């Protein structure tokens with residue numbers, strides 16, 4: 001049976017999007033999801049996202065990494081899904097939807113999506129890195145030579161090494177540009193390579209930088225390989241709330257297979 005597929009990208013983090021409101025997509029076929037994400041034999045993407053009906057909210061988000069496995073929250077994917085929902089006429093300029101990490105609010109205007117992320121109440125601080133969960137797990141560490149280092153080799157060593165092991169984590173390398181501007185490169189679990197941006201990743205970097213005093217305002221600009229994202233937040237007694245991931249989400253193409 002022919003199926004229409006859409007391709008969206010949010011600052012270079014790209015996704016196959018499927019309108020699964022009729023529940024026709026075979027969600028258990030890991031091999032097929034990985035095939036659709038394959039950049040040679042399939043459509044090619046960092047992940048695949050299903051838009052599904054929800055009893056009380058605008059829609060439900062189901063996210064798969066490029067390896068075909070369902071995974072934790074995808075911030076850029078959430079932003080792209082809001083743009084996709086608008087394109088389908090499911091929403092107009094705001095959305096409330098359910099994802100694996102809970103309910104998210106979002107707005108969309110002129111191609112820019114603002115996505116509220118979950119509150120963060122724990123940021124673990126170690127000698128040379130920080131660890132926190134912004135809907136997905138993130139290891140954050142400074143890297144002076146951000147422009148020219150082997151992120152795939154360095155990232156996978158951390159992702160598969162102790163204490164993360166097989167379950168893994170996403171790995172963010174950060175360099176302060178100035179004041180509230182940081183450059184970030186991310187190795188993503190489940191893609192097992194660098195992605196051009198990672199939404200939950202830049203959110204983790206912004207909150208981590210604030211927690212160690214490297215960011216003294218509550219709005220950060222994150223320069224990623226695929227463009228720029230902003231993260232805004234409020235913080236009270238170590239609880240980060242009203243966290244928003246802000247940036248563009250763009251339709252690349254649609255087609256039938």
Ligand SMILES: N[C@H](CCC[C@H](N)C(=O)O)C(=O)O
Pocket residue numbers: 013046065071072073074075076077136137169170188189190191197198199200201
């Ligand atoms: N690879 C991540 C999920 C997608 C995160 C990323 N694409 C984002 O924008 O947040 C994980 O398995 O934890």
